[in-house]
Amino acid sequence: MDQADQLRKLVSSQKKVRKTSRVITVTSGKGGVGKSTLTVNLGLAMQRLGKKVVILDADFGLANIEVMLGSRPKFNLADLMFRGKNLQEIITKGPEDLEFISGGSGIQEMSRLTRDQVIYLVQKLYELDELADIILVDTGAGIADSVLEFVSASNEVLIVATPEPTSITDAYALLKTLNRKSDYSRESTTIKMIANRISSEEEGATLHEKLQVVVEKFLNIKIEYLGGIHQDPNCQKAIMRQEPILIGSPNSSTAKEIEAIARKLLDIQLDEKEGKGIAQLFNRWMKAIYKKK
Secondary structure (H helix, E strand, C coil): CCHHHHHHHHHHHHHCCCCCCEEEEEEECCCCCCHHHHHHHHHHHHHHCCCCEEEEEECCCCCHHHHHHCCCCCCCHHHHHHCCCCHHHHEEECHHHCEEEECCCCHHHHHCCCHHHHHHHHHHHHHHHHHCCEEEEEEEECCCHHHHHHHHHCCEEEEEECCCHHHHHHHHHHHHHHHHCCCCCCCCCEEEEEEEEECCHHHHHHHHHHHHHHHHHHCCCCEEEEEEEECCHHHHHHHHCCCCHHHHCCCCHHHHHHHHHHHHHHHCCCCCCCCCCHHHHHHHHHHHHHHCC
């Protein structure tokens, strides 16, 4: 039995007896659009709405989530795989008990996993599925392999863009590159867009329309618009304080808009699609990496 067969057997057996979390992957075509800030605050908003949320910082090698939460992790995902730590030890608590996992030192270590280590990782991530209702995966920005592999393995993707022309073109480039990947399934992936740092509701709707027109025409991809978040000086102040804006400025326009997007996401009824849960996502992600070897 090869590695793929073993993983399929493991996933099949676990699905019958264990709950799976809802996994939402947050990404962007370029850096600096507020993706990680949005991820942190969405997680906090969903947690306040009664969901147990864990954030996975999949921007390997960087530490955006821990900086924004003001919480320094002792261990990360690499410690789970290579240094004998268990899942509970690599989960760090942030404000209001919002939890996160640091991705660690880089994609290179993860790409060198043996067959047994891959199976071990998937088994451990089933434990995370049981712990969380929602897992937010904060990817890196752009079209690097490490980003695209996570996005193509996901069933539910949020893409963050701003009105800057480069943000729109880079968002299109991300989707165009994603569409070319053999392991990307248009039918089983929902893509939703959030317009950040807008000056008006009309600007957000126009931004979505511009992107939707080209991706539907040339890529045959549909993008749902979740809403916009206005430019708000309170957001930068919160980042400097290493504090989510929902805590530092709960009555700000940004906080209210993020809360509305969180409620909208939780109101969405998902189809029962193959591949639900964080263990399934990593299963597909690791198989994509091994195809390149």
